Amino acid sequence: MPELSGIGVSPGRAAGPVLRLAPPPSLPPPPAVVDAEAERAAVRAAVAAVAAELTRRADAAAEAAVAEVLRAQVLMATDEMLTDAADAAIEAGAAAPHALAAALAEHRAAFEAAGGYLAERVADLDDLRDRLVSACLGLPMPGIPSPGHPFILVARDLAPADTAGLDPAVVLGLVTAEGGPTSHTAILARMLGIPAVVRCVGVAGIADLTVVSVDGASGAVAVGLSPEEAAAVNAEAVARRARQSASSGPGRTADGHPVALLANIGSARDLTGEVEGVGLFRTELLYLDRADPPSEQEQVAAYAAVFAALPGRKVVVRTLDAGADKPLPFLRMADEPNPALGVRGLRVARRSPEVLSTQLAAVATAAAANTADVWVMAPMVATAAEAAEFAAACRAHGLPSAGVMIEVPAAALRAPAILRDVDFLSLGTNDLSQYTFAADRMAGDLAELLDPWQPALIALIAACAAAGLEAGKPVGVCGESAADPDFALVLTGLGISSLSMAPRSIPAVRESLAAHTLEECRRIAKAALAADTPQAARSVVRRASA
Ligand code: PEP
Numbered sequence: 285m286p287e288l289s290g291i292g293v294s295p296g297r298a299a300g301p302v303l304r305l306a307p308p309p310s311l312p313p314p315p316a317v318v319d320a321e322a323e324r325a326a327v328r329a330a331v332a333a334v335a336a337e338l339t340r341r342a343d344a345a346a347e348a349a350v351a352e353v354l355r356a357q358v359l360m361a362t363d364e365m366l367t368d369a370a371d372a373a374i375e376a377g378a379a380a381p382h383a384l385a386a387a388l389a390e391h392r393a394a395f396e397a398a399g400g401y402l403a404e405r406v407a408d409l410d411d412l413r414d415r416l417v418s419a420c421l422g423l424p425m426p427g428i429p430s431p432g433h434p435f436i437l438v439a440r441d442l443a444p445a446d447t448a449g450l451d452p453a454v455v456l457g458l459v460t461a462e463g464g465p466t467s468h469t470a471i472l473a474r475m476l477g478i479p480a481v482v483r484c485v486g487v488a489g490i491a492d493l494t495v496v497s498v499d500g501a502s503g504a505v506a507v508g509l510s511p512e513e514a515a516a517v518n519a520e521a522v523a524r525r526a527r528q529s530a531s532s533g534p535g536r537t538a539d540g541h542p543v544a545l546l547a548n549i550g551s552a553r554d555l556t557g558e559v560e561g562v563g564l565f566r567t568e569l570l571y572l573d574r575a576d577p578p579s580e581q582e583q584v585a586a587y588a589a590v591f592a593a594l595p596g597r598k599v600v601v602r603t604l605d606a607g608a609d610k611p612l613p614f615l616r617m618a619d620e621p622n623p624a625l626g627v628r629g630l631r632v633a634r635r636s637p638e639v640l641s642t643q644l645a646a647v648a649t650a651a652a653a654n655t656a657d658v659w660v661m662a663p664m665v666a667t668a669a670e671a672a673e674f675a676a677a678c679r680a681h682g683l684p685s686a687g688v689m690i691e692v693p694a695a696a697l698r699a700p701a702i703l704r705d706v707d708f709l710s711l712g713t714n715d716l717s718q719y720t721f722a723a724d725r726m727a728g729d730l731a732e733l734l735d736p737w738q739p740a741l742i743a744l745i746a747a748c749a750a751a752g753l754e755a756g757k758p759v760g761v762c763g764e765s766a767a768d769p770d771f772a773l774v775l776t777g778l779g780i781s782s783l784s785m786a787p788r789s790i791p792a793v794r795e796s797l798a799a800h801t802l803e804e805c806r807r808i809a810k811a812a813l814a815a816d817t818p819q820a821a822r823s824v825v826r827r828a829s830a
């Protein structure tokens with residue numbers, strides 16, 4: 285059976301017939317415009333209709349992250365700069381749909397030129413253009429097909445508006461030709477628990493209704509399955525999900541060694557179901573798309589909502605991680621030629637110390653009113669001095685448990701020194717990969733360097749874990765690598781004490797841990813550490829853990 289391969293970004297297996305997104309509208313030949321006022325009105329009506337539709341979807345979205353990206357798209361649609369640019373095109377003789385397409389093409393070029401986070405949002409702009417043009421032309425909205433049977437969705441890339449409408453009972457799997465491990469397709473597929481493969485070369489050549497299987501862990505896409513083979517893949521996946529969701533309770537190896545399985549969240553809305561605690565509370569959501577920072581009271585309310593949902597449980601709050609892939613307008617940061625290496629994360633506090641002190645005060649107030657076990661950590665710490673300063677600031681606010689994220693290789697190398705001043709470490713392997721390999725985490729083309737199974741990354745993790753064991757202080761992992769059930773065995777064997785991930789990823793990791801003793805995990809970790817390539821590490825671990 286022919287097999288294509290891409291990057292597996294949302295684990296699980298599924299099989300079904302291929303269907304594609306409804307095609308984008310094509311613009312008719314430009315008509316001669318007789319009534320510019322009517323064209324301007326048509327632009328406004330299209331913007332209002334599309335914004336209303338996206339807002340309705342955002343309100344209905346079950347996941348906070350989905351709602352957030354849809355609202356960002358509404359902001360793009362209703363941005364006056366867009367209607368101004370369309371008005372200018374109408375003034376120059378264009379009809380409404382052509383004027384909107386031209387205005388969005390301008391925005392697109394600016395996003396692409398900006399690179400990084402904004403370049404990854406290009407799919408959102410293309411989606412917006414298709415929606416606005418369809419609205420102007422009176423065509424149905426482009427998007428997910430509804431054939432009345434389950435299918436595997438194939439696309440060049442997906443915009444949030446598409447992914448937000450996905451029903452996992454109908455869309456069994458996703459395969460895209462573009463996108464990277466951190467694209468919306470990847471993040472939202474993981475949130476929805478839909479197996480997904482991105483950057484799959486050759487997927488565009490598969491004819492509609494061909495039956496394929498998708499392996500969202502290995503990235504394999506097998507083409508041309510028989511109905512029986514497809515049914516067997518799906519039956520196995522259903523049985524596996526049932527087995528996993530029947531398992532509950534804290535993370536443990538087969539011989540009872542505890543490894544806390546914690547949730548990565550952006551707000552209280554992401555807390556679905558029972559969790560041991562939160563290992564990464566990304567607080568950026570509160571600050572996004574605002575001209576001014578949230579007030580202390582507003583922050584207290586948001587933090588208290590999470591703490592109140594987890595009485596007596598651990599919640600690790602990460603202080604604001606602004607900059608680079610998370611630009612925040614209110615900080616009015618100067619343009620930087622290389623934002624990922626600029627003033628971001630904890631470094632923002634050098635220029636705006638009040639942002640950090642207000643946040644720590646708010647966390648302390650919310651913690652005092654609740655029984656959650658609140659830990660606080662800083663992102664993007666590079667030196668032991670920065671770590672010590674942050675820990676002192678936390679203690680000055682009465683926050684007893686202060687830690688740092690290890691995302692910069694310099695900090696990983698100095699883990700023993702950092703641990704003298706802080707209470708814990710949490711490895712942000714997404715950024716640690718980016719900075720170790722000098723490979724932009726948004727760049728799908730560099731995905732093999734960003735692979736957590738790279739020997740250099742495993743060596744840095746091992747050094748931090750060893751420093752934690754030596755100091756008798758916990759070292760967790762909260763990057764995406766913690767959600768890989770095989771990699772979780774390596775991390776446990778290295779001495780990592782907690783794994784934090786999207787809540788939907790927890791059952792598969794729990795199952796994997798429960799099937800191996802600590803001694804087996806140690807052997808597996810040793811084998812992974814000795815491997816020379818990510819492929820060798822993976823296969824040695826798969827063999828050892830089978
Ligand atoms: C990381 O870098 O691994 C991490 C968990 O932080 P974020 O993805 O929010 O940068």
Ligand code: MG
Pocket residue numbers: 663691712714715
């Ligand atoms: Mg990070």
